[in-house]
Amino acid sequence: MNIMNNFDKDDIYIVNLIKEECIRQNVKVYIVGGAVRDAILHRKVNDIDICIECDPINIIKKIKEIKKYIYYKEFKTSNIIFNNNVTIDLIHCRKEGYEYSGALPKVTPSNLYDDLYRRDFTINAMAYDIIDDKLIDLYDGMKDIKAKRIRKVHRNSYNEDPTRIFRAIRYSARYEFDIYDKNEISTCIREGIIKNISDDRVIREILLLCMESKWKESVVCCNQFNIMQIEVDLLEKDNILCDYLKINTRILNLFFASKQNEFREMLINNSILEKELRNSLKRYRNMTNEIQTILSQCVDNFDIYKLLKKFSLYELILISFFDVYKYKIMNYLSNLKEITLDVDGKYLMDLGIEQGKNIGNVMNYLLELKLNTGIRNEKEYLNKNSGEILNAVKH
Structure with a gap:
């Protein structure tokens, strides 16, 4: 199987540049992870990760068609942008170890087999040998692709890194695959394993989830696993102010639909989401009852204007999820907001x-x-x- 048939010509050109230099230096070179998975599934390949069994700086220094790169000496990883604007992650094959559940991994340079073992799911643990043109599939990833299932690579995978639970859900929704390890994931969640990772790491996974085209399906799955307590009927609720193609709108919808104060607080108090969004969530949280009381009492355009001019668009979106207020908000945005006086x-x-x-x-x-x-x-x-x-x- 030649997975390169599913790459575009610019990607192939760059992969061949790296291949030729690795041959010159007698270094084995592999495409790994998501690029292999998506090529097999005949989906567009976006992120290309290439593993080699040497320090990537040795290869980088010999390739002339590099526009710029970032190199992390400690981890022997690099991100490279080439002259044709193709971006590649070139990394030394590595081994990972976890001191405790939820810890960030300790990384040491190693070989391809350790690199594939450290990965989350079998469908992501395949490699393609660029030089020998062959697929390396140690954990039956191809079998799981054909069976349409998400399955962990090794024992204790979810305990090591609880963020893999969110990724399992995300991939399941994206590819319409079943989660093979449902019972184990449910047990881990009941045992509170997600509390072993920081709120920032949880919110980063929620943000990645909301970037998916099938974000709603992922949220519903999180609900089923009791990760979040969401009013599912409020997801993608009809709201004339909402463009659900925008990630921040999806976050606002999640916040509004949440029945869990703890989750709402996580959305407010983190360093992942945009500051303006977090501030709007906080202001809305603090003033929800007051806003609704005052807005209910507004009887003319001037009252509406005085109240709503204080709020950001994010706050107005949250308020407009209440159908009773949406017409006042639309009146403000369409007719009142831009009105100014001709005198000073x-x-x-x-x-x-x-x-x-x-x-x-x-x-x-x-x-x-x-x-x-x-x-x-x-x-x-x-x-x-x-x-x-x-x-x-x-x-």
């Missing part, structure tokens, strides 16, 4: 209005009038009714 403080002072609190009061009065009655020329209105306006703002 200087114009009012030129009319003889005393500087200070009166200026602000008159401006507010005019804005309220414009929002609620739709006056088109506030200058003309002001010139004709300045006495009446000043009297009104005083009382």
Whole structure:
């Protein structure tokens, strides 16, 4: 089997460059992991990882068509961008060990067999020998692809790295494969194994899950495993402000649909999600009841404007999940948000209005009038009714 038939010509060109240099240096070279899996499945290959049994810097220094690269000496890994903009991860085959459940692995340079053993699932533990044009499949990954199943490579895999549970769910949804290790995963979750990893690592997996086209299916699966407690009927809830192709919108939807305060707090308190998104989740959490009470009492455009101008779009999306408020929010965004006055403080002072609190009061009065009655020329209105306006703002 020649998996290279499923690579595009630019990728093949770069793989051959690396192959030729490895032949010159008598180094074995393999495409590993997801690229092999996706090529076998006839899916687009996006990320190409190449393993070699030497320090990658030895190969990098000899290839002239490299635009730039990052090299990590401690781990003997590198990320390379070539002149044709193909990106490759070139790494020394390695062995991983875990001191305890959930620990980050200790890495040591090794051979291909140790490298394949350290991987999460059999479908990701296949390698393609570029020089000899042959598939290396030590753990029956091809058999599992044909059977459409996600299966761990070795004993204690989920205990070593609980993030593999999230990846099993993600791959299951993406490829429509069954999870072979369901019972073991359920046991691990009941025993609280996910608490062995930091909240940041959990949120990173949730973010990756939300980047998938079948993100909703993944969330439903998490629910079934009792990883999250989500109101499934609220997922992708109809909301005119929601573009569910956007990752942050999916996070907002998850936050709204969550029945678990602990999970909501994780979405707020982490270093993974964008700061603006986290701040909006926090503000919404702190003000949910107040927002709903005040918004229910808003009876005119000016009241709606005064309240909603304080909030970010993310907060408005969260509020608009409540159907009763969505029309007020749409009115604000479509008709009110961009309305401004054609007069300013200087114009009012030129009319003889005393500087200070009166200026602000008159401006507010005019804005309220414009929002609620739709006056088109506030200058003309002001010139004709300045006495009446000043009297009104005083009382």
